[in-house]
Amino acid sequence: MLAKINLDSRICEIELDSIKTQTYREFIKQSEVEFGLKPRDLDNMSTTQLSEYLDFLDFLWAK
Structure with missing residues (x-):
């Protein structure tokens, strides 16, 4: 999980x-x-939203 602090x-x-x-x-x-x-407004996303968004971006780069 990607936390905002990271x-x-x-x-x-x-x-x-x-x-x-x-x-x-x-x-x-x-x-x-x-x-x-x-x-996206990363600072206002939850940990779950950040992690899901990062997973989505990783998926796009893997295509």
């Missing part, structure tokens, strides 16, 4: 098997631009 943490610091050096916030914003998505 939005500005580097992905590789939270997910030790990851090589992504971006923060979660940077990754989400880059993904929104890349896929033409309307930017």
Whole structure:
């Protein structure tokens, strides 16, 4: 689960098997631009909403 307190943490610091050096916030914003998505208000999303949105973005990158 992605908690709001981790939005500005580097992905590789939270997910030790990851090589992504971006923060979660940077990754989400880059993904929104890349896929033409309307930017979400990440600071007002619940932990569940953030996790589901991150899973969705990961799914788009895997296509």
